[in-house]
Amino acid sequence: MIEPMAEEYSAENAPPLTKEQAIANLSSPDLSLRYYAAWWLGKFRVCEPIVVDALVAALEDEADRTEMGGYPLRRNAARALGKLGDHRALPGLIKCLECSDFYVREAAAQSLEMLEDIAAAPALIRLLDGGVAAAIQVPGRPHLTQPYEAVLEALGAIGATEAVPLIEPFLEHPVPRVQCAAARAMYQLTRDFSYGEYLVKMLDNSNLQLRRVALGDLGAIGYLPALDAIANAKVENSFKLIALKGLLEHQLQQESDACSVGADAIRVMNLMDSLL
Amino acid sequence: AAVQKLADAKDEAAIPTLIAVFGYNNPAAAVAAVTGLTQLGEASVPQLLAQIDDYNYGARAYSIRALAAIADPRALDILLASAATDFAPSVRRAAAKGLGNLRFAKLPVSERQTAQAKALETLLFISQDADWSIRYAAVVGLEALAKNPDLQQPIQARFAEILAFDPENAIRARVQLAHQ
Numbered sequence: 001m002i003e004p005m006a007e008e009y010s011a012e013n014a015p016p017l018t019k020e021q022a023i024a025n026l027s028s029p030d031l032s033l034r035y036y037a038a039w040w041l042g043k044f045r046v047c048e049p050i051v052v053d054a055l056v057a058a059l060e061d062e063a064d065r066t067e068m069g070g071y072p073l074r075r076n077a078a079r080a081l082g083k084l085g086d087h088r089a090l091p092g093l094i095k096c097l098e099c100s101d102f103y104v105r106e107a108a109a110q111s112l113e114m115l116e117d118i119a120a121a122p123a124l125i126r127l128l129d130g131g132v133a134a135a136i137q138v139p140g141r142p143h144l145t146q147p148y149e150a151v152l153e154a155l156g157a158i159g160a161t162e163a164v165p166l167i168e169p170f171l172e173h174p175v176p177r178v179q180c181a182a183a184r185a186m187y188q189l190t191r192d193f194s195y196g197e198y199l200v201k202m203l204d205n206s207n208l209q210l211r212r213v214a215l216g217d218l219g220a221i222g223y224l225p226a227l228d229a230i231a232n233a234k235v236e237n238s239f240k241l242i243a244l245k246g247l248l249e250h251q252l253q254q255e256s257d258a259c260s261v262g263a264d265a266i267r268v269m270n271l272m273d274s275l276l
Numbered sequence: 277a278a279v280q281k282l283a284d285a286k287d288e289a290a291i292p293t294l295i296a297v298f299g300y301n302n303p304a305a306a307v308a309a310v311t312g313l314t315q316l317g318e319a320s321v322p323q324l325l326a327q328i329d330d331y332n333y334g335a336r337a338y339s340i341r342a343l344a345a346i347a348d349p350r351a352l353d354i355l356l357a358s359a360a361t362d363f364a365p366s367v368r369r370a371a372a373k374g375l376g377n378l379r380f381a382k383l384p385v386s387e388r389q390t391a392q393a394k395a396l397e398t399l400l401f402i403s404q405d406a407d408w409s410i411r412y413a414a415v416v417g418l419e420a421l422a423k424n425p426d427l428q429q430p431i432q433a434r435f436a437e438i439l440a441f442d443p444e445n446a447i448r449a450r451v452q453l454a455h456q
Contacts, residue, residue: 238409241412248445272412
C-alpha cells in the first residue's frame with residue numbers, strides 16, 4: 001500500500017541519532033523524543049533484540065495520549081515493528097488489533113501484513129465481524145469503524161484462505177479503496193484472474209488517488225497481465241515504476257534459473273527502462 | 277492535440293512553446309512536446325538548457341528527458357548535476373539514463389575522456405543511492421556507458437559488486453539483463 005502520510009519525517013530531514021540514543025530515547029521523559037525514536041528505529045531498520053523488546057513494550061505505553069484518546073507512540077512502535085520483521089512482535093501486534101485507537105489497529109494490521117505470519121489470521125478475521133454492514137464511517141472521524149483496507153490486505157498477504165467467504169462481500173463495499181483491498185486479497189488467496197482484472201479496470205477510474213491505489217495493488221500481487229495497462233495508466237511514472245518492480249519481483253520468484261532472467265522479466269524491465 | 281500538431285510541424289520557431297508545455301501539468305501534452313523536441317534534435321538543445329525550470333520538478337523532468345533523448349554532449353553538465361543532486365527522483369532517474377547515452381564521439385578527442393570519466397564517476401556514485409529507483413536508473417546508464425570500450429572494466433567490476441551485495445532482487449536482475 002502506498003501511504004506516504006504515515007511517515008511524518010524523511011530520511012533527509014531526520015535529526016541524526018545513534019542506535020544507543022534512540023533506544024535510550026524510547027524511555028525518555030520527553031514524549032516527543034520517544035515518538036521520534038520509535039519512528040527512527042523502524043526507518044533505519046535497527047533490527048536487534050533489545051530494540052524489538054523496547055518497541056514491544058512501547059505498544060502498551062499509557063503516557064503518550066492525544067486529546068481524542070489516541071496513542072501516538074503505540075502507532076509508531078507498531079509501524080516500526082513491521083519493518084523490523086521480528087516475529088517476537090507478533091503477540092503484541094495482535095493485541096494492538098483490539099486497541100481503542102483506530103490508527104494503532106491500522107498500524108498493527110499493516111505490520112502483521114509485513115510479518116506474513118498465519119498465526120495472526122484469527123485476530124484479523126475478528127475485525128471483519130458484522131461484515132460490510134458494520135463497515136461504516138465513524139461519525140465525525142475520517143475513517144471507517146475498522147481499518148478494513150489494512151485488514152483485508154493482511155489476510156491476503158498471509159494466505160488466510162479460510163477468510164475468502166468473509167472477504168468477498170467487501171468487493172461490494174461503497175468505498176472503492178476497500179473494494180481494491182478486497183480484490184487484491186481475493187487474487188492472492190484464489191489466483192483467480194477476474195480479481196486482477198477488477199484492479200486493472202480501476203486504472204481507468206477518474207480519481208487519480210484511486211488509480212494510484214490500484215497500481216500499488218497490482219504491483220503487490222505481481223499481476224503480469226496488467227503490464228500494458230500499467231504502462232498506459234494516467235499516473236506518474238514513479239508510481240508505475242513501483243508497480244512494475246512488484247511485477248518484476250513476482251516474476252523473478254517464479255523463475256527457477258538464477259543465472260539468467262526470462263522473457264517476461266525482460267519485458268517488465270524494458271518497460272521500466274522506458275519510464276526513467 | 278494542438279501540442280501534437282506543433283510537435284509534428286518540426287519547426288524550430290516552436291521550440292520555446294514546446295518547452296513551455298512542460299509546465300502545464302498535462303502529461304499527455306508534455307510527452308508529445310518531448311517527442312517533438314527530440315525530433316528537432318540538436319537545434320532544441322540551447323533553449324532546453326536555458327529554460328530549465330528550477331521551481332517545477334515535473335517540468336524539469338521533461339526537460340531532462342528531452343535532453344537525454346537528444347543525447348547532445350552539451351547537456352553533460354546539467355545531466356551530471358541533476359543525476360547527483362536534484363531533489364526529485366524523477367529528474368535524477370532521467371538524468372542517469374541520459375548520462376549513459378550521450379554521444380561522446382561528437383566531442384573533440386581532447387575533451388572526450390574527461391567527459392566520459394565524469395559521467396562514469398557520477399553513475400558509479402549514484403549506483404549506491406539509498407533509493408532503489410535511482411540505483412536502477414544508474415545501472416541502465418552504466419549499461420549504455422559500457423559501450424565505450426575504455427569504460428567497460430570499471431563498469432563490469434561495479435556490476436559484479438551489485439550482483440553480490442544489492443539487497444533488491446530487481447536491481448540484481450537488471451544487472452543480469454545488462455550481461456545477457
